[in-house]
Amino acid sequence: MPISYTSQEQVEVYRFSLPVTILLPLIALFLQAFLPLHLRFFAIFDLPLLVVIFFAVARRSPVAGLLTGAAIGLLQDALTHHPLGVYGIAKTVVGFGASSLGVKLDVDNVGARFLVTLFFYAVHEIVYFLVARGLVGLTLQWSWLHELAGAFSNAVLAAVLFTLLDRFKQRT
Amino acid sequence: MENILTRYRNVTVLVAVLFAQVLGLAVQVKRTSENESTRLVRVWAVSAVTPFEKAIAWFGGGVGNMWRSYVYLRGVRQENRELKEQIEKLRLEQVRLNDDAEQARRLQLLLGFKEQFISKTVAAQVIGSSGSEQSRAIYIDKGSDRGIDKDMPVITADGVVGKVLRVYGSTSQVLLINDQTSGVGVLLEKSRLQGVLRGTPAGEVVLEKVMSDEQVLPGEKVLTSGGDQIFPKGLPVGVVTKVSPGPELFLNIRVRPAANLSTLEEVLVITQQEEKSPSVTESSPLRAVDILAQRLPSVPDKPPAPTVKPTAVKVSGQTTPPSSETPKTRSTTTEPQTAPEDRPQ
Numbered sequence: 001m002p003i004s005y006t007s008q009e010q011v012e013v014y015r016f017s018l019p020v021t022i023l024l025p026l027i028a029l030f031l032q033a034f035l036p037l038h039l040r041f042f043a044i045f046d047l048p049l050l051v052v053i054f055f056a057v058a059r060r061s062p063v064a065g066l067l068t069g070a071a072i073g074l075l076q077d078a079l080t081h082h083p084l085g086v087y088g089i090a091k092t093v094v095g096f097g098a099s100s101l102g103v104k105l106d107v108d109n110v111g112a113r114f115l116v117t118l119f120f121y122a123v124h125e126i127v128y129f130l131v132a133r134g135l136v137g138l139t140l141q142w143s144w145l146h147e148l149a150g151a152f153s154n155a156v157l158a159a160v161l162f163t164l165l166d167r168f169k170q171r172t
Numbered sequence: 173m174e175n176i177l178t179r180y181r182n183v184t185v186l187v188a189v190l191f192a193q194v195l196g197l198a199v200q201v202k203r204t205s206e207n208e209s210t211r212l213v214r215v216w217a218v219s220a221v222t223p224f225e226k227a228i229a230w231f232g233g234g235v236g237n238m239w240r241s242y243v244y245l246r247g248v249r250q251e252n253r254e255l256k257e258q259i260e261k262l263r264l265e266q267v268r269l270n271d272d273a274e275q276a277r278r279l280q281l282l283l284g285f286k287e288q289f290i291s292k293t294v295a296a297q298v299i300g301s302s303g304s305e306q307s308r309a310i311y312i313d314k315g316s317d318r319g320i321d322k323d324m325p326v327i328t329a330d331g332v333v334g335k336v337l338r339v340y341g342s343t344s345q346v347l348l349i350n351d352q353t354s355g356v357g358v359l360l361e362k363s364r365l366q367g368v369l370r371g372t373p374a375g376e377v378v379l380e381k382v383m384s385d386e387q388v389l390p391g392e393k394v395l396t397s398g399g400d401q402i403f404p405k406g407l408p409v410g411v412v413t414k415v416s417p418g419p420e421l422f423l424n425i426r427v428r429p430a431a432n433l434s435t436l437e438e439v440l441v442i443t444q445q446e447e448k449s450p451s452v453t454e455s456s457p458l459r460a461v462d463i464l465a466q467r468l469p470s471v472p473d474k475p476p477a478p479t480v481k482p483t484a485v486k487v488s489g490q491t492t493p494p495s496s497e498t499p500k501t502r503s504t505t506t507e508p509q510t511a512p513e514d515r516p517q
Contacts, residue, residue: 029217030224032303033311040434043305062182070189078217079300080307081337081347083200084210085193087304092193096186132306135197139352140306141373 014058014169024168025051025072033079044150046121048072050158052091053120054165056098057107065102069095083136090127094120110159117158121151215340218311222343225299226313233297290404292444294318296326298436299343308351308375310334312439315342323402325442331408331430332356332396333439344441348433349409350375357399358409360392366399369409369427377410379425386423388415394427404445 016024028047036043052072056065073091077084098120101107107116125147132138177184200210296312314320316339324336326346334354338345347354350371358379359366367382382388392412398405410427418424 026220029303030221030300033221033300034225034228036301036303037298037310037436048303063185066182066186066189070193074193074213075217075220076303078210078214079221080302080304081309081345081351081353082304082307083197084213085197085200088193089190089197092186092189096182100182131197135194136201138306139373 013060013172015172016055016058016168016170020168021055024055024165025068025075029072029075029079032076044153045157046124046150046154048076048087049091049094049121049124050117050154050161052095053098053117053158054162056095057102057113057116058169060099060102062096062099062103065095065099066092067095069093082132082138086128086131086136089131090124093127094124097123110163113162114155114159117155118151121154122147125150214338218340218343218345222299222311222313225311229297229299229313290442290444291446292442293440294320294443295438295440296320296344297438302345305375306373308348308354308371308433309337310346310348310436312344312346312441313342314441315340315344317342319443320344320441321443325403325407326439327407327442328431328436328439330432331410332403333431333433333436335402336441346439349429350377350433355400356403356409357397358394359397360388360412361395362392363388366397367425369394377427377429379412379427380422382423382425384417384421384423388412388423388425390415404442 025048028051032045032047052065052069055068059065059068069091070088073088074084076087076091080087098116101116105112107113129140129142132140203209294314296314296318298310299313300311302309302311312320312326320336320339322336322339326333326335332349334346334348334351336344337347348371349356349369352371352373354371356369357366358369360382363386365382365386365388367379369377369379371377379394390412394409394412396403396405396407396409408430410429412425413428414426416424
């Protein structure tokens with residue numbers, strides 16, 4: 001049932017079953033922690049971030065998006081040795097932003113998903129960098145080339161992954 | 173007021189959640205000691221993720237072992253031959269080193285030195301990482317149930333890996349030496365200069381606190397100094413790769429870790445160290461010449477002098493040598509000296 005509208009067309013809102021809501025972030029966290037051990041290049045991807053964006057743009061609820069982002073971010077923080085909250089804050093902002101954008105725009109096609117992921121990856125990295133340096137005191141190096149490569153890699157993966165994850169969507 | 177909150181509900185929730193996290197961060201950063209306040213969340217996260225990792229590591233290990241042990245045996249014969257040759261060379265090297273070690277122990281005993289020995293280790297499998305490029309930490313499949321404790325050194329056969337940072341029931345988090353928050357007390361093998369080994373944000377390893385008027389050359393080995401009270405002295409850490417003038421009065425020394433930190437599979441956790449006086453073995457060590465004599469049997473022993481000079485028997489034009497002159501190969505009954513019990517592992 002459409003509950004949000006743009007000026008021209010209606011935007012559909014989706015929900016997910018409880019097992020998918022719980023297991024998808026856990027699987028993303030597990031793969032993020034496990035795969036870089038065997039495939040070094042995989043460290044450039046941020047699967048938990050992609051899951052946050054996917055849930056946010058599908059649910060199109062800013063509160064649900066930011067809470068999902070905060071929960072996944074805090075779990076990701078818990079696996080590192082840094083204080084809890086660095087990823088949490090960054091993913092809260094992304095969850096809120098992506099769901100707010102999802103309310104206004106239809107981001108269900110591949111091109112839009114690519115661009116949305118590209119944009120929110122950059123937002124995530126900037127917020128993470130500011131929090132890690134400003135609040136925690138970590139010394140981080142900002143490399144434009146690395147960030148650009150990360151943004152493109154994650155955007156390409158998102159375009160593919162979101163199509164697969166669409167199967168778990170349930171119309172409200 | 174209520175209308176404003178209702179109208180801006182989304183933004184209000186966002187600000188509240190962000191404020192709570194910033195506050196939580198501030199509290200954690202303020203507390204420099206063990207963050208017990210966050211332990212519960214960490215335990216939940218680790219408990220949720222590590223069972224998958226353990227299962228896959230166990231399954232992958234089993235399949236890999238079956239493949240390597242029973243299916244893919246190509247080149248094993250050649251490898252076996254090469255390893256045997258390598259063992260021969262190492263045995264000769266061991267004899268020379270045993271001599272040096274015995275001499276060093278005698279001197280240490282005379283000077284009343286106390287030596288650190290690794291008396292107990294626990295082998296562990298690497299099952300996961302932190303999943304973040306900014307946090308260079310790994311997870312191993314052994315925890316407090318196997319006697320692992322915080323700050324225990326973690327090594328491989330190649331060199332130092334890191335130290336145990338957090339311990340859970342059956343899992344532990346290990347901070348690698350290339351993380352920017354790690355620090356290892358080290359010394360250079362030849363020059364004996366001491367410094368602190370640290371990681372960089374890019375995951376490289378640098379040696380700090382070496383004055384710029386000192387001479388350090390690329391290729392020099394870096395060993396643990398024991399000064400950090402965590403790693404026992406003398407463990408290999410890495411090799412100097414680049415030396416350049418650094419900030420202030422210190423050199424900028426880049427080090428390549430001896431252990432390959434990006435492809436770790438199995439590690440050893442040093443769970444017990446002992447400090448005691450070195451003991452000199454009672455039996456005399458084997459000399460290199462003894463080993464050579466054992467391994468080169470082609471040189472025959474000099475036959476014992478005959479008491480009665482035998483006479484050659486001439487049979488139909490051929491001369492048969494007497495039986496006592498038949499060359500025989502030297503028996504190889506002497507085994508190389510076994511390592512004393514108190515030798516470090």
